[in-house]
């Protein structure tokens with residue numbers, strides 16, 4: 001019999017129980033006991049849900065109070081588990097670990113820092129405790145362990161050779177066996193990135209040592225095709241992501257020595273699986289290997305999808321059956337398992353009806369959108385004039401000081417602001433009262449920036465729940481969930497909108513807020529938009545057409561907003577593309593095509609702007625290497641980037657052989673930390689920036705928006721930022 005398996009479950013809780021337990025614990029309202037109790041309850045609910053769905057292989061140790069890479073670093077003795085949250089969040093005296101994207105997802109992990117001659121020392125309790133908890137409930141589980149290759153690849157600092165991790169992993173596998181594990185899932189997503197033959201040979205040796213342990217090793221790859229050399233490794237089971245990389249199946253079938261786990265249910269998206277389609281590779285594998293050597297699984301951990309689509313009763317009744325969150329995906333796995341030798345017409349009848357209804361629904365198809373996108377020509381992607389003449393036109397229109405100061409958009413999203421939105425949704429606050437309340441918040445933010453002496457202002461984004469969800473809610477072609485939360489990092493969650501159909505903008509989305517904000521000041525007020533690639537990347541996107549086409553439709557919708565903001569008199573329009581880098585395919589061979597269309601979509605969005613309208617963009621990450629030619633091709637008038645943690649080193653990418661020709665604002669204030677930077681420190685960063693980029697092209701701003709910060713810190717940090725800019729203006733030109 002083919003079996004069913006799950007690689008990992010969501011962990012924030014169906015009602016974000018973990019988020020609230022963490023925030024309450026950090027605020028000192030509850031103790032460690034209660035937090036652990038919440039964790040145990042969430043683990044138990046996940047296991048019981050999977051058991052009830054009839055899943056054969058249920059994961060354990062995938063749960064985390066903050067992040068699974070941090071858990072691994074603590075368990076291996078790289079970090080002190082006693083300082084768990086201090087590593088994650090920092091303290092008054094210690095900065096937190098760096099945080100970065102988990103592959104091409106919107107989940108963020110903490111980056112362990114390794115030191116020269118790094119020692120490892122095992123504490124296996126992160127896995128042995130849940131293993132025993134589950135056993136006490138009568139549930140056999142499979143521990144999920146982040147493998148040595150991936151752990152090392154994700155860490156930074158003075159990295160030891162891979163072999164040096166063998167003893168601690170062998171010990172871990174031994175302890176898991178002793179604690180009752182029959183098999184262990186070893187996650188090695190990095191085996192699906194571009195690895196050199198030398199690295200793969202080294203891994204083969206390490207793996208040969210690991211399989212000596214008295215447990216079955218199930219080697220899991222996902223997000224991209226595994227390197228073909230991985231197929232022959234002596235794993236009891238090999239897991240492949242057949243949603244992202246179906247083409248790897250044939251070669252894998254020829255080579256795997258053990259079981260093959262087929263990732264056929266999309267763990268990264270929310271659409272009901274076409275089960276007939278999913279059965280194709282399953283049938284092929286069963287014919288070749290026999291059903292005993294076949295496991296049916298999601299493509300990756302279900303961490304990246306919400307809990308239950310069945311709860312989303314507010315979503316259009318025609319669309320809801322198209323959706324499968326975690327709970328529905330578990331059911332799909334069971335049906336697939338039964339369908340291997342079962343009566344398919346009976347088992348798949350419902351699924352066939354849903355799949356064909358979606359395929360033929362007029363809801364997904366808007367002829368006017370298709371006509372518009374189909375009529376695009378090369379000129380539609382270019383602004384009216386090249387940067388040098390735009391720069392002149394903009395300087396003629398608005399005169400700014402040297403080293404102009406600005407912020408990235410959001411100001412603190414206070415509990416009060418969120419409560420107003422909750423009350424509006426619950427019908428306890430009328431729309432006019434809500435608008436007045438938000439206008440008052442905007443007025444505060446504007447007055448505050450004027451007092452500080454900031455040059456280019458923002459309205460603070462109080463009316464937005466999230467920079468992507470807010471636009472999704474106003475665009476045609478999107479549905480939005482009530483409970484569809486997904487963890488982004490630690491206690492922070494996002495509720496990605498669900499893009500099911502052709503996208504268009506029925507009416508202006510931001511113009512009246514911008515007009516109100518601009519009416520309060522004579523300084524320029526930036527219009528603030530989220531760019532098409534970021535909306536695409538942070539939504540659950542239809543899988544029935546290429547992403548490029550969907551992104552083009554979003555670009556046209558946002559372009560309409562650019563046009564309307566400009567017509568309303570807006571001088572500076574910022575189009576955030578915080579997820580442009582994240583969308584980069586993991587395999588180099590696919591990257592060029594992506595960057596080309598992603599940059600095209602940005603250009604299409606801002607192309608309608610006149611020469612004397614200043615287009616800003618923002619990207620809060622610092623990996624620009626090998627991306628520079630594409631960043632240049634965006635041709636934004638001003639780009640703001642994250643730079644403070646790297647001490648302005650990211651600017652090296654902007655001053656290398658391909659010098660960045662337009663204006664740039666390297667972030668000087670690290671908004672991920674509650675720490676307030678001093679004037680001296682900010683001045684030093686600006687000096688470093690001036691040494692790399694000419695002063696006449698430099699802007700002064702924080703790394704990113706201020707929504708997660710408190711007002712106290714923000715007030716002080718911005719005061720210092722403006723003071724530092726003034727001091728640099730007064731300093732003699734170098």
Ligand SMILES: Nc1nc2c(c(=O)[nH]1)N[C@@H](CNc1ccc(C(=O)N[C@@H](CCC(=O)N[C@@H](CCC(=O)N[C@@H](CCC(=O)O)C(=O)O)C(=O)O)C(=O)O)cc1)CN2
Pocket residue numbers: 106413415417418419421422464465466467468469488489491492493494495538708
């Ligand atoms: N989509 C997205 N991805 C992103 C980012 C981003 O801003 N957006 N930034 C980067 C870092 N990631 C982040 C992700 C989330 C948050 C964040 O602050 N999330 C908020 C939720 C934002 C939100 O939707 N807020 C809703 C409120 C939802 C809520 O909690 N409502 C309460 C009621 C309100 C209350 O009493 O607090 C409830 O439903 O119970 C709103 O403002 O309306 C959180 O987890 O706390 C920050 C950064 C990268 N990826």
Ligand SMILES: [Zn+2]
Pocket residue numbers: 408578618619620703704705
């Ligand atoms: Zn940002």
